[in-house]
Amino acid sequence: xTESTQGRVPSKDPMKGFRxxxxxxxxxxxxxxxxxxxxxxxxxxxxxSSQGWAAMAVVAALIACCFFLRRPWITAVVIALQVALxxxxxxxxxxxxxxLLFLAVWGYLFWLRRDVAKRMAQGRLPSQQEQPEx
Numbered sequence: 847x848t849e850s851t852q853g854r855v856p857s858k859d860p861m862k863g864f865r866x867x868x869x870x871x872x873x874x875x876x877x878x879x880x881x882x883x884x885x886x887x888x889x890x891x892x893x894x895s896s897q898g899w900a901a902m903a904v905v906a907a908l909i910a911c912c913f914f915l916r917r918p919w920i921t922a923v924v925i926a927l928q929v930a931l932x933x934x935x936x937x938x939x940x941x942x943x944x945x946l947l948f949l950a951v952w953g954y955l956f957w958l959r960r961d962v963a964k965r966m967a968q969g970r971l972p973s974q975q976e977q978p979e980x
Contacts, residue, residue, distance in 0.1 A: 860962050860966065860971065861959070861962070861963075864955075864958075864959055864962065865915045865916065867955065868915050868920075868924075868955065869912045869915060871948075871951060871952070871955065872908050872909070872911050872912050872924075873908075873909070873912065875908050875944075875948050876905045876908040876909050878944055878948070879901055879904055879905050879908065879931065879941065879944060880901075880905050882901065882938075882940055882941050882944060883898065883901060883902070885938065885940050885941070886898050886901055886938055886941065889938060889940070890937060890938045891937075897934070897937050897938055900930075900934075901934075901941060904927060904930055904931060907923075907927055908927060911923060911924060911927070921956065924952055925952070928945055928948060928949040928952060929945075930945075931944055931945025931948065931949075932945035932946060932949065933945075
């Protein structure tokens with residue numbers, strides 16, 4: 847790898863695309879948790895119980911996170927929301943399972959982000975390579 851390739855900025859920002867993936871994942875998770883509300887209504891204390899209100903608050907927080915994806919602290923907030931969903935195991939196991947599944951998804955996405963950032967710093971992304979002139 848040459849010196850000029852390593853310091854080259856990619857023509858397209860891969861992190862901008864990753865923010866789109868994060869936003870899509872947050873919306874899918876919000877829809878999934880919202881679809882669990884009927885389960886809470888039947889198996890839990892009802893939608894107007896503390897379980898129902900907590901689930902609705904998590905849905906609202908997941909949607910609100912979409913607006914703050916450029917902020918460096920959003921990773922901690924997303925992880926905290928996953929922990930909150932996993933805490934539902936105490937009262938509603940299906941919602942806790944949703945939390946575990948999406949925790950695995952977020953773990954994979956954060957691993958991918960770290961890998962892309964590392965490859966970008968090393969200059970190994972395809973958009974950082976010299977293009978042959980035609």
